[in-house]
Amino acid sequence: MYEFNYQRASSVADAAKKLGTGEDARLLAGGQTLIAAMKLRLANPTDLIDLSGIAELRGIKADKDGITVGAITTHAEVAASKDIQQHIPALADLAESIGDPMVRNMGTIGGSIANNDPAADYPAALVGLGATVKTNQRQITADDFFTGMFMTALEPGEIIESIHFPKPKRAAYMKFSNPASRYAIVGTFVADTGNGVRVAVTGAGACVFRVLQMEKTLSAKFAPDAVANIDVAADDLNADMHASAEYRAHLVSVMAKRAVEKAVAG
Amino acid sequence: MSVRLSMTVNGKPVNADVAPRTLLVDFLRDEMRLTGTHIGCDTAQCGACTIHIDGRAVKSCNMLAVQAEGSNITTIEGIAAPEDNMHPMQTAFREHHGLQCGYCTPGMVMGAIDLVQRHPDPDEAQIREGLEGNLCRCTGYHNIVKAVRAGATAMKSR
Numbered sequence: 001m002y003e004f005n006y007q008r009a010s011s012v013a014d015a016a017k018k019l020g021t022g023e024d025a026r027l028l029a030g031g032q033t034l035i036a037a038m039k040l041r042l043a044n045p046t047d048l049i050d051l052s053g054i055a056e057l058r059g060i061k062a063d064k065d066g067i068t069v070g071a072i073t074t075h076a077e078v079a080a081s082k083d084i085q086q087h088i089p090a091l092a093d094l095a096e097s098i099g100d101p102m103v104r105n106m107g108t109i110g111g112s113i114a115n116n117d118p119a120a121d122y123p124a125a126l127v128g129l130g131a132t133v134k135t136n137q138r139q140i141t142a143d144d145f146f147t148g149m150f151m152t153a154l155e156p157g158e159i160i161e162s163i164h165f166p167k168p169k170r171a172a173y174m175k176f177s178n179p180a181s182r183y184a185i186v187g188t189f190v191a192d193t194g195n196g197v198r199v200a201v202t203g204a205g206a207c208v209f210r211v212l213q214m215e216k217t218l219s220a221k222f223a224p225d226a227v228a229n230i231d232v233a234a235d236d237l238n239a240d241m242h243a244s245a246e247y248r249a250h251l252v253s254v255m256a257k258r259a260v261e262k263a264v265a266g
Numbered sequence: 267m268s269v270r271l272s273m274t275v276n277g278k279p280v281n282a283d284v285a286p287r288t289l290l291v292d293f294l295r296d297e298m299r300l301t302g303t304h305i306g307c308d309t310a311q312c313g314a315c316t317i318h319i320d321g322r323a324v325k326s327c328n329m330l331a332v333q334a335e336g337s338n339i340t341t342i343e344g345i346a347a348p349e350d351n352m353h354p355m356q357t358a359f360r361e362h363h364g365l366q367c368g369y370c371t372p373g374m375v376m377g378a379i380d381l382v383q384r385h386p387d388p389d390e391a392q393i394r395e396g397l398e399g400n401l402c403r404c405t406g407y408h409n410i411v412k413a414v415r416a417g418a419t420a421m422k423s424r
């Protein structure tokens with residue numbers, strides 16, 4: 001990788017200030033995506049601002065209507081959290097399914113959603129649960145946050161501080177994984193929020209999306225057979241060496257059905 | 267630009283000035299001459315470079331040395347108790363033929379110890395799942411699973 005300047009930030013305000021000084025400064029969280037991209041010279045920042053020492057960005061807090069996860073909380077910490085296992089077990093399961101133990105020990109929720117890889121798992125949880133992203137500037141709903149392939153609503157200089165997940169009545173995530181990387185070929189997150197059902201799909205398209213027709217039938221009747229016959233159009237879905245668009249479209253329904261089965265079983 | 271780095275490696279304090287782009291695995295191998303940590307892929311896929319930072323397994327090829335500031339690092343050279351030649355997990359790999367060429371073995375052992383710390387009595391599925399990030403081109407994994415199970419038992423009576 002090319003040379004760059006490295007600085008540790010002591011607070012969010014300090015990180016924002018340092019981010020403004022470099023010509024092409026980037027935030028560093030777990031580095032599981034960014035370091036790999038820099039080694040391949042796909043990313044060539046002039047400055048890295050390391051967030052890992054900022055205590056206010058780490059940790060998991062439960063309140064009466066949900067859970068707040070700090071941006072630099074690792075996938076392993078989310079998976080092992082007693083609060084999350086108790087209140088939103090589907091979120092703990094999802095975190096446990098990311099990559100492998102070593103990736104989960106370094107990779108963070110903020111880094112994952114800022115990167116918005118089309119095959120990443122967390123976008124499905126945020127959109128499926130109707131989460132809210134808190135940055136150093138504003139609050140952004142998950143529906144507005146993920147805007148396209150590797151694209152988000154984040155403005156230059158904006159830093160994710162935490163994510164708030166409302167507690168669902170029941171929810172589950174089912175993923176058909178790439179056998180090597182464990183990224184989602186298709187992952188479907190289904191949540192019965194108590195205020196309607198949400199179905200979010202990752203891996204299948206350029207960016208996480210909701211399947212409104214499934215949400216409608218599941219809101220009327222929360223049972224696996226309610227989604228089994230709903231086909232998703234293959235037109236805009238991803239096709240690559242791992243799976244064709246038609247196959248991914250099929251997997252969306254299969255994963256949705258299995259997720260409902262799991263959510264009902266509890 | 268170089269950055270001051272202070273950490274503990276295998277129980278010894280280490281202070282160095284490093285270029286920010288130095289990978290942790292290169293620092294350990296080239297600067298500290300701890301060549302037990304291997305580089306198999308250099309792309310975060312194979313786990314040969316697995317070490318422990320503050321007791322958790324990580325891939326040292328996918329992080330910068332400066333990210334380890336203030337941490338406590340253990341490499342394969344540092345896992346045996348001073349009075350022993352080998353850690354019980356290493357002995358289990360030898361006794362159960364959990365290696366052939368040995369290239370993946372340091373990472374496998376570091377991954378296995380992390381696994382046993384989280385699941386003291388892992389079953390076969392947990393072992394295979396837990397070693398998801400460690401690839402072996404030789405053994406077919408069967409004896410590795412046996413070794414990790416035996417190593418887990420031996421670690422309990424340690």
Ligand SMILES: Cc1cc2nc3c(=O)[nH]c(=O)nc-3n(C[C@H](O)[C@H](O)[C@H](O)COP(=O)(O)OP(=O)(O)OC[C@H]3O[C@@H](n4cnc5c(N)ncnc54)[C@H](O)[C@@H]3O)c2cc1C
Nearest residue numbers: 029030031032033034099107108111114120121160182183
């Ligand atoms: C072998 C391997 C397997 C993997 N498998 C999976 C998988 O199955 N599923 C999956 O979802 N992911 C997978 N990943 C990716 C992993 O989850 C990464 O941890 C994650 O995508 C990035 O998180 P990070 O903390 O490492 O971010 P970094 O790499 O440090 O940063 C990523 C991007 O986010 C930005 N950023 C970081 N923090 C913030 C913040 N607080 N505010 C604003 N921007 C920020 C950075 O500037 C950078 O652009 C895998 C990775 C590897 C190496």
Ligand code: FES
Nearest residue numbers: 306307308313327
């Ligand atoms: S060398 Fe680090 S994962 Fe392969």
Ligand code: FES
Nearest residue numbers: 366368402403404
């Ligand atoms: S023993 Fe040869 S790679 Fe595992």
